[in-house]
Amino acid sequence: MSTPTSDANPQPRRQRRSRASRLLHSPVFFPLVGFIAVFIVMALANDNFLLPNNLTNVARQGAIIAIIAVGMSFAIFTGGIDLSVGPVMALSGTIMAGLMAAGWPPTVAVIMGLLLGMVFGAFNGACVAFARMPPIIVTLATMGIARGLGLIYTGGYPISGLPAGFSFFGRGEVVGIQVPILIMLLVYLVAYVVLHHTSFGRYVYAIGGNEEATRLTGIRVPRYKLLVYTISGLTAAIAGLVITSRLMSGQPNAGTGFELDAIAAVVLGGAAIAGGRGAILGTLVGAMLLAILNNGLNLMGVSPYLQDVAKGTIILLAIYIGRGRNA
Amino acid sequence: MSTPTSDANPQPRRQRRSRASRLLHSPVFFPLVGFIAVFIVMALANDNFLLPNNLTNVARQGAIIAIIAVGMSFAIFTGGIDLSVGPVMALSGTIMAGLMAAGWPPTVAVIMGLLLGMVFGAFNGACVAFARMPPIIVTLATMGIARGLGLIYTGGYPISGLPAGFSFFGRGEVVGIQVPILIMLLVYLVAYVVLHHTSFGRYVYAIGGNEEATRLTGIRVPRYKLLVYTISGLTAAIAGLVITSRLMSGQPNAGTGFELDAIAAVVLGGAAIAGGRGAILGTLVGAMLLAILNNGLNLMGVSPYLQDVAKGTIILLAIYIGRGRNA
Amino acid sequence: MALLALEKVSKRFPGVRALNEVSLQVEAGEIHALLGENGAGKSTLMKILCGIHQPDSGEILIDGTPQHFSSYRRACAAGVGIVFQEFSLIPGLSVVDNIFLGREPRNRLGLIRHGVMLKQANALFERLDIDIDPQIHVHHLSVADQQFVEIAKALSLNARVLVLDEPTAPLTPTEVERLFTIMRQLREQGVAMVFISHHMEEIFEICDRVTVLRDGEYVTTLEVADTDAGALVELMVGRRVDNIFPDHHSHADSDDIVLEARIRMAGRKHTDYIQLARGEILGFAGLVGSGRTEMALAMIGAQPVTERQMQLEGHKVTLKSPADALKRGIGLLPENRKQQGLILPFTCADNITLNHLKHFQTRPPFISRRREREAVEALMDRVRVKAPGSDTVVGTLSGGNQQKVVIARWLERGCRVLIFDEPTRGIDVGAKSEIYALMKTLTAQGISIVMISSELPEITGLCDRVLVFNHGHVVAALSGDEIEAGTIMTHATRQISLDNPTGSTDESVATLERAS
Amino acid sequence: ETGDKADDELVIGMSFQELNNVYFVTMQRALQEAVNEMGASLVFTDARHDIAKQINDVEDMLQRGVDILLLNPTDSVGIQSAVMSAHDAGVPVVAVDAQAEGPIDGFVGSKNFDAGYKACHYMGEQLGGEGKVAILDGIPVIPILERVEGCQKALGEFESIEVVDKQNGHQERSTAMNVTENMLQAHPDLAGIFSVNDVGSLGALVAIQSSGMDVKLASVDGNPEAVKVLAQPNSPLIAIAAQHPATMVVQALELAVKKYRGEESPSEVPIDVTLVTADNAKEFTW
Numbered sequence A, B: 001m002s003t004p005t006s007d008a009n010p011q012p013r014r015q016r017r018s019r020a021s022r023l024l025h026s027p028v029f030f031p032l033v034g035f036i037a038v039f040i041v042m043a044l045a046n047d048n049f050l051l052p053n054n055l056t057n058v059a060r061q062g063a064i065i066a067i068i069a070v071g072m073s074f075a076i077f078t079g080g081i082d083l084s085v086g087p088v089m090a091l092s093g094t095i096m097a098g099l100m101a102a103g104w105p106p107t108v109a110v111i112m113g114l115l116l117g118m119v120f121g122a123f124n125g126a127c128v129a130f131a132r133m134p135p136i137i138v139t140l141a142t143m144g145i146a147r148g149l150g151l152i153y154t155g156g157y158p159i160s161g162l163p164a165g166f167s168f169f170g171r172g173e174v175v176g177i178q179v180p181i182l183i184m185l186l187v188y189l190v191a192y193v194v195l196h197h198t199s200f201g202r203y204v205y206a207i208g209g210n211e212e213a214t215r216l217t218g219i220r221v222p223r224y225k226l227l228v229y230t231i232s233g234l235t236a237a238i239a240g241l242v243i244t245s246r247l248m249s250g251q252p253n254a255g256t257g258f259e260l261d262a263i264a265a266v267v268l269g270g271a272a273i274a275g276g277r278g279a280i281l282g283t284l285v286g287a288m289l290l291a292i293l294n295n296g297l298n299l300m301g302v303s304p305y306l307q308d309v310a311k312g313t314i315i316l317l318a319i320y321i322g323r324g325r326n327a
Numbered sequence C: 001m002a003l004l005a006l007e008k009v010s011k012r013f014p015g016v017r018a019l020n021e022v023s024l025q026v027e028a029g030e031i032h033a034l035l036g037e038n039g040a041g042k043s044t045l046m047k048i049l050c051g052i053h054q055p056d057s058g059e060i061l062i063d064g065t066p067q068h069f070s071s072y073r074r075a076c077a078a079g080v081g082i083v084f085q086e087f088s089l090i091p092g093l094s095v096v097d098n099i100f101l102g103r104e105p106r107n108r109l110g111l112i113r114h115g116v117m118l119k120q121a122n123a124l125f126e127r128l129d130i131d132i133d134p135q136i137h138v139h140h141l142s143v144a145d146q147q148f149v150e151i152a153k154a155l156s157l158n159a160r161v162l163v164l165d166e167p168t169a170p171l172t173p174t175e176v177e178r179l180f181t182i183m184r185q186l187r188e189q190g191v192a193m194v195f196i197s198h199h200m201e202e203i204f205e206i207c208d209r210v211t212v213l214r215d216g217e218y219v220t221t222l223e224v225a226d227t228d229a230g231a232l233v234e235l236m237v238g239r240r241v242d243n244i245f246p247d248h249h250s251h252a253d254s255d256d257i258v259l260e261a262r263i264r265m266a267g268r269k270h271t272d273y274i275q276l277a278r279g280e281i282l283g284f285a286g287l288v289g290s291g292r293t294e295m296a297l298a299m300i301g302a303q304p305v306t307e308r309q310m311q312l313e314g315h316k317v318t319l320k321s322p323a324d325a326l327k328r329g330i331g332l333l334p335e336n337r338k339q340q341g342l343i344l345p346f347t348c349a350d351n352i353t354l355n356h357l358k359h360f361q362t363r364p365p366f367i368s369r370r371r372e373r374e375a376v377e378a379l380m381d382r383v384r385v386k387a388p389g390s391d392t393v394v395g396t397l398s399g400g401n402q403q404k405v406v407i408a409r410w411l412e413r414g415c416r417v418l419i420f421d422e423p424t425r426g427i428d429v430g431a432k433s434e435i436y437a438l439m440k441t442l443t444a445q446g447i448s449i450v451m452i453s454s455e456l457p458e459i460t461g462l463c464d465r466v467l468v469f470n471h472g473h474v475v476a477a478l479s480g481d482e483i484e485a486g487t488i489m490t491h492a493t494r495q496i497s498l499d500n501p502t503g504s505t506d507e508s509v510a511t512l513e514r515a516s
Numbered sequence D: 001e002t003g004d005k006a007d008d009e010l011v012i013g014m015s016f017q018e019l020n021n022v023y024f025v026t027m028q029r030a031l032q033e034a035v036n037e038m039g040a041s042l043v044f045t046d047a048r049h050d051i052a053k054q055i056n057d058v059e060d061m062l063q064r065g066v067d068i069l070l071l072n073p074t075d076s077v078g079i080q081s082a083v084m085s086a087h088d089a090g091v092p093v094v095a096v097d098a099q100a101e102g103p104i105d106g107f108v109g110s111k112n113f114d115a116g117y118k119a120c121h122y123m124g125e126q127l128g129g130e131g132k133v134a135i136l137d138g139i140p141v142i143p144i145l146e147r148v149e150g151c152q153k154a155l156g157e158f159e160s161i162e163v164v165d166k167q168n169g170h171q172e173r174s175t176a177m178n179v180t181e182n183m184l185q186a187h188p189d190l191a192g193i194f195s196v197n198d199v200g201s202l203g204a205l206v207a208i209q210s211s212g213m214d215v216k217l218a219s220v221d222g223n224p225e226a227v228k229v230l231a232q233p234n235s236p237l238i239a240i241a242a243q244h245p246a247t248m249v250v251q252a253l254e255l256a257v258k259k260y261r262g263e264e265s266p267s268e269v270p271i272d273v274t275l276v277t278a279d280n281a282k283e284f285t286w
């Protein structure tokens, strides 16, 4: 370039962002605003909403979807998706129940169930990562497979007769906190640390942001995708543990439509559906937003048909408000 | 000015691809191979499969999903998705039934039903195109809204007592071809012409291939996205017409899970789920592949639970074989 | 013995022979230039060196030992680093995360040591004199800053062999100098570097030897001191190219104002005024990030603004979107062809006709494929796209040829005003002179052109008038003899008050109006 | 513990397993009428066959403060924790239509096994004790599974009747129609079909009629649309083991109110099913 050089670059560019601006740009900001808005509306519309008992209810009711949504978040952050979560949850839960009903000790049964979830997730992951098939169609297919396997295993009947001790995971309390809520918080804590403080977490976002560039950088993308779907299988299985224990019966057809709720939670939580952007705490907020919607509309005695309409409308509004971030 | 002369370019440019290579590179090639493979297996496994009567059955059964999958194809080709198709189909169908039951003439009722589907689709489109919200979440929300509206409208009762003439769309025959099949073929013909011989069709793929570039080059992207979702609403309503006429009753809860079948048809048809690539005839092949799977497994008397597993496995295999094109 | 040697490397892609028995030797402490037209195979050769492509035949030797790089990771381990021609950063991650991606320092629990990473990044940036917040997300950065992050990332590998594939394309002269300082340091340390650039003067400034490729064939290797630009160009293109700029004959008709625009960007205090005459080439000069692209986008309605008043041939027009602009005959060639210009999965033909399909509708709304193909092939010949056919998928073309495809789109569009944003970025000399000639031909037909460029020779060699941007505002309007590199840089780098860029706004508008 | 609110102060809650089926909608409307008569108020929810949702629904209703809970569980075992929550809250719980595990105060429901048995036995007789029969199954929940078992027992009593196929129509009309079409194709000599409910049988009917085959159809529920078809001459639909949703829910309400007041009452009220055939179809109504 045959141009005069100018050593002076006087522009005061590249200032560092302030704390307030960071908060505003955090992916959790808009979900939180939406959550608080709906929370306030629900509290005003119903006297019983704010009772501590009810808030515990809400958290417990939201826990299942919230736990599943962790795995879904990993999948979505990498630019993928996992539609098989509902049936995998049901399958893992029924296997746990079946093994316990067959006399296996609860701990072993639970471990087997969790392993099964991971194996199923790993299968999804292998199809996506090594066979390079699109996640949406892989998990659509395995969704049917998991559902079928669960029904074959139980012959369609729910499995009951579980040992009393097993109810701990769904109905127990530890230091005054209900176990399902505790499990949920634990899962989120681990997910947070993994996503924000390990290299793997960094790769999850990198793959979602630009898979090709990530691969070129020398990162073994397939390996980490495999891991992501394995995690999704695991969180589905954990949800299966909680729901089976809460129902004290293995339900082969539980979890129908849960994949859509989980996706809604992740997107309400501010994640970009194309991957690369999102926060796990946002997902928690999104899941709780769905839970207060369900609970609040029930408390208000809104007719079931109208609830669908109301829920859909509120989701639309929430996304509309925070939309700049997702477009 | 001294620019190089053009004879300095030794490459044999502008050859056109051979016919065979075109076929092999056509997006319909692998879906067709998969279809033929499954077709042969089903024919060998079951004596009744090849009976003309049964093949008509298959085509008619597949017609509903095939019609819905046309709108889904448009959405997926632009890089979007439409999850609301099932409930929109049910809603349009019940409205038609309701108006006819209330004494409106069938033609008017049908037109109103189709219009309703388009309006609903246009609403999806407006949210996606102008409010720039992610299609998956918009249509997830409107899916609940459409379902709720259908149920509110009917109060949970199916609507029967339709005029006999209305059965033409579901049970009639024209020149020896059953009307549902004819409607399906017509819809595909129109879609094919639109996608391959009009500028709108080119824009559909361009938007899916690179939306930003398409916009900057001066194409009115929002307008065409609106159109795409309106088309999806329309095809869902056409499917609603066929199903309502076939059952001679308006079913507010018809179409549950149809969005997943339609997505499966599009992706089995060789489309890239990220948009920009796919063929409408591939979608037809995909939808028919699903139909012969359902039919063949039923004919073979495979237990219903096992059918889920078998169907999932075959979808996985089909995608695996044609995968290079979708990765 | 050379530190790095590539021996008779060949590579075919479907329909293209990208490399045919190409050899290259680079010594320790040498900066070796790789020169060639667009599509000559430079990037392909470098990708083979880095394990991203596998050669069909041939060998890579480091210190005389044959190497087999099955992936970039392997190449890195052997001490090879690359700054890619196309960006390889992850937009959603922070600058530090990008630099250390895949090599994060970890503690015993396997958790990332954020503090250590940040310290190393700051140290690196200090050494390179880069002033970027390491914690900012990459998608907030300008193209130039992203390029420096890219460079920092490659340097952080402490590679013995460093490939720089057109690193200077998005940089200003100052920034290029900064990069050269870094490269000289590395030369001192004995690093072997391969440097790819289409800027001759850069090669003469920094390189020791130069290897020329033509159509995938090795041509020759020369000492830079023993040759000159004309000779190199002749080796590259196979014939002499005397003057890449067309005759400085202006087609501007300064009495016939085609376009007037008063635009106030969102968040800015002042309104900028732009005036464009028929047949004129108006340059937008300025430092990277000075707001030229933003102005171009605002002019075609692609970006929301606080105020926008446009007059086209004396009539007021409202432009709410690029489509409105197109309808009025204003078109834009965006600066980032991959993200903003091309539909990568489309063929050349489909890309070229995308915004004027109406021309091929013999019976609306149906498109006549035959007419479309004929028109496309004529256009591709006119801009000399090097591609197997008009139905070649555009994503497989070399960068320069992709740019030509974008240009071809606008030739037959019948536009009155064309805005070319960095039209020659990453384009070889031959193609450049073709594009310049094309621009002149267009102005001769009465079309007005706005050219945004970071290359001053281009601005001074081609423009009838120049607007200089500084801090998002037009700070000077130059014409005639004022169009001179020194004057432009003075205005572009002048320290200005953000509140009042040109003294008084009214006055500045008045000045500009007088100047134009 | 007993409640002391007046009738018109009571809040009655009912959780339905689904509300997209005329059977349950009829139940809901009958309940609404009965509640209106009392002057009390009603809240109801729709679980859509999702037991987890049903439990949430019940918890929310308890939170809202219902005095009486009627429960139409989508799963008898899984509903247990909801029953316990209600019990802990001192709200009397009566299960309707399907049994519920746990400390419930009463159960009012059809004899589902009998329903399957009666419908299939009649069909067996009408087929002259021979021929191939297929079963159109539904969502795997206890009452449905019991109907299938009852049917299989009845058919087993005819030596020459063979159950050749069992497919799932998902209790949804269009799916049932497609599945029946395929079953007819696979078994061109099929003589009879048992559908687990009337939504399925109405779908199957479309398939049978358009195939032109002579296949007898038996079903369970008593859906007015199906009963109307049954009354037509030469209808393929020959028998419906009819339930009585209105009676059922009203009895359940009475039982629950008695429990609420601490009055003596039976804890289980099995409701007989009525076999509706062409002979008595004209008189039958829900």
Ligand SMILES: Nc1ncnc2c1ncn2[C@@H]1O[C@H](COP(=O)(O)OP(=O)(O)OP(=O)(O)O)[C@@H](O)[C@H]1O
Pocket: C013, C014, C016, C017, C018, C036, C037, C038, C039, C040, C041, C042, C043, C044, C045, C085, C396, C397, C398, C399, C400, C401, C426, C428
């Ligand atoms: N992945 C690919 N698939 C098919 N062809 C390719 C691929 N990559 C490169 N090519 C072709 O190989 C040839 C060499 O391309 P390459 O990118 O190496 O050129 P270059 O010298 O770097 O050009 P430029 O100066 O434009 O960057 C071109 O003809 C290009 O079209």
Ligand SMILES: Nc1ncnc2c1ncn2[C@@H]1O[C@H](COP(=O)(O)OP(=O)(O)OP(=O)(O)O)[C@@H](O)[C@H]1O
Pocket: A013, A014, C140, C141, C142, C143, C144, C145, C286, C287, C288, C289, C290, C291, C292, C293, C294, C295, C335, C454, C469, C472
């Ligand atoms: N590091 C940065 N962080 C945030 N914003 C930046 C940064 N650098 C530039 N910008 C913003 O980008 C805008 C100017 O970018 P634009 O692309 O229009 O400039 P340009 O002159 O075309 O330069 P380029 O050569 O990069 O295209 C300005 O609004 C400026 O504030």
Ligand SMILES: [Mg+2]
Pocket: C042, C043, C044, C085, C165, C398, C399
């Ligand atoms: Mg290159």
Ligand SMILES: [Mg+2]
Pocket: C292, C293, C294, C335, C421, C452
């Ligand atoms: Mg620019």
